Amino acid sequence: MAINETSNPKIKSLQGVHLYHFGMSSCSQRVRFALEEKGIEWQSHPVNLHLMENATSEYQQIHPKGYVPAFIHDGTLLLESVDIIAYVDDVFDGPELHPNNEKQKCEMQKWIDLSNANQWCLKHLTYELIFKKLGHYSDPKEVDYYLTHQKNPELLQFVKDFVAGFSDELVQSKINEAYEFLSALNERLCAADYLAGNGFSLADIAAIVNVHRYKLCGLHVEQYANLVQWYTKIAARDGFQRAVVAWEPR
Numbered sequence: 001m002a003i004n005e006t007s008n009p010k011i012k013s014l015q016g017v018h019l020y021h022f023g024m025s026s027c028s029q030r031v032r033f034a035l036e037e038k039g040i041e042w043q044s045h046p047v048n049l050h051l052m053e054n055a056t057s058e059y060q061q062i063h064p065k066g067y068v069p070a071f072i073h074d075g076t077l078l079l080e081s082v083d084i085i086a087y088v089d090d091v092f093d094g095p096e097l098h099p100n101n102e103k104q105k106c107e108m109q110k111w112i113d114l115s116n117a118n119q120w121c122l123k124h125l126t127y128e129l130i131f132k133k134l135g136h137y138s139d140p141k142e143v144d145y146y147l148t149h150q151k152n153p154e155l156l157q158f159v160k161d162f163v164a165g166f167s168d169e170l171v172q173s174k175i176n177e178a179y180e181f182l183s184a185l186n187e188r189l190c191a192a193d194y195l196a197g198n199g200f201s202l203a204d205i206a207a208i209v210n211v212h213r214y215k216l217c218g219l220h221v222e223q224y225a226n227l228v229q230w231y232t233k234i235a236a237r238d239g240f241q242r243a244v245v246a247w248e249p250r
Contacts, residue, residue, distance in 0.1 A: 147160070182224055186226050
C-alpha cells in the first residue's frame with residue numbers, strides 16, 4: 001500500500017483517525033464501510049464536491065489531485081481508497097476483512113482491482129444520470145471558479161467535458177461497461193457466497209458501493225439474480241447502512 005509523503009504540518013500533527021470525504025463519493029463510501037466494519041472511531045471532515053471544496057487550496061494541500069477521500073492516522077497520510085481499506089484492515093483490531101487462504105486472497109485482490117478500475121465509468125454515469133439532474137456545474141460562475149482553482153488536469157478535463165455535455169455514444173459506452181462489470185460479478189457469485197469465497201471481505205466492500213451506485217443510476221441490476229442476492233445480504237449490514245445510506249442526500 002502507498003503511504004503518501006506530506007510536508008503539511010497540519011496533517012502531521014493530527015492524532016487518531018481522520019477522514020476527508022464526501023457523502024456520495026463511492027471511494028469515500030468504501031473507506032467509511034471498512035471503518036464501520038472494523039469498529040474504528042474516526043473524525044469526519046466533509047469535503048462538499050457540489051460546493052467545489054475539493055478545488056480549494058486548503059484541500060489541495062492535503063490531496064494535491066483534489067480527489068476524495070484523504071485518510072490520516074496519527075499523521076500518516078493515505079490517498080487511494082484501496083490502499084486505505086487495506087491499511088485499515090492490517091493496522092487496526094477488529095474483524096478480519098480478508099481470507100487466510102492465499103488463493104482466496106488473490107481472488108479478493110482481483111475484485112478489488114476490478115472494482116477500482118470501474119471507478120471512471122461510475123463517475124461518468126453518476127454525473128450524467130444523477131448529478132446532472134441536481135444541477136451540478138450548471139452555474140457558469142461555479143464552473144469558472146472550479147476551472148480556475150482546480151489543479152488536477154484529469155478533473156479539469158472531466159468537468160469541461162461534462163459541462164459541454166457527454167455525447168450519447170460516450171454515455172452508452174459507459175452503460176455497456178457498467179453492465180459488463182455487473183455481469184462479471186454475477187458470474188463470480190454463481191460459484192461463491194462472497195467475492196473472495198465463503199467469507200465477507202474487502203472485495204465485497206470495494207464492489208458493493210459500485211453496484212449500489214448503479215442501482216441509483218437506474219441501471220437494471222435486478223436482472224442478475226446472484227448479484228441481487230449478494231447485494232441484499234451486504235446492504236443489510238449495519239456498517240453499510242451507517243457508511244453509505246446514512247450519507248446519501250434525503
